[in-house]
Amino acid sequence: MARQLISSGSPFEAVVGYSRAVVQGDWCFVAGTTGYDYATMTMPADVRDQARNALGTIAKSLAEGGFALTDVVRATYYIADAAHWDVVGPVLGETFGTIRPASTCIVTGLVTPEMKIEIEVTAFRG
Numbered sequence: 001m002a003r004q005l006i007s008s009g010s011p012f013e014a015v016v017g018y019s020r021a022v023v024q025g026d027w028c029f030v031a032g033t034t035g036y037d038y039a040t041m042t043m044p045a046d047v048r049d050q051a052r053n054a055l056g057t058i059a060k061s062l063a064e065g066g067f068a069l070t071d072v073v074r075a076t077y078y079i080a081d082a083a084h085w086d087v088v089g090p091v092l093g094e095t096f097g098t099i100r101p102a103s104t105c106i107v108t109g110l111v112t113p114e115m116k117i118e119i120e121v122t123a124f125r126g
Helices: 011-016 047-064 084-096
Strands: 004-006 021-024 027-033 072-079 102-107 117-124
Touching (some): 021 047, 027 047, 047 117, 072 084, 084 102
Parallel strands (some): 072 102
Antiparallel strands (some): 021 027, 027 117, 072 117
């Protein structure tokens, strides 16, 4: 089966040399996605809004590849401050509460100071 590359339209993809998502067979691998609003190229200050934007970008990328959020089997959350977890946990639960993918949360530095969360998912349809 042919490999499908999916773009979110972010200028970072061409500069850095990556795809927002890659579909290979029954798998879709979505790159780490931050809270940018790609229509305006702005980053909200609130971590909840960043998480919602990231999840929206992820859902759109999955749909373009023929997947849905319900196909997500693995999610990795990168947060810039452990205090963000109590704030974004409920937002993530709104999306993944019934899907319940295997997940990990890592507290780490992100590429720019305004980034507070980055989300990476893997989906499988089989």
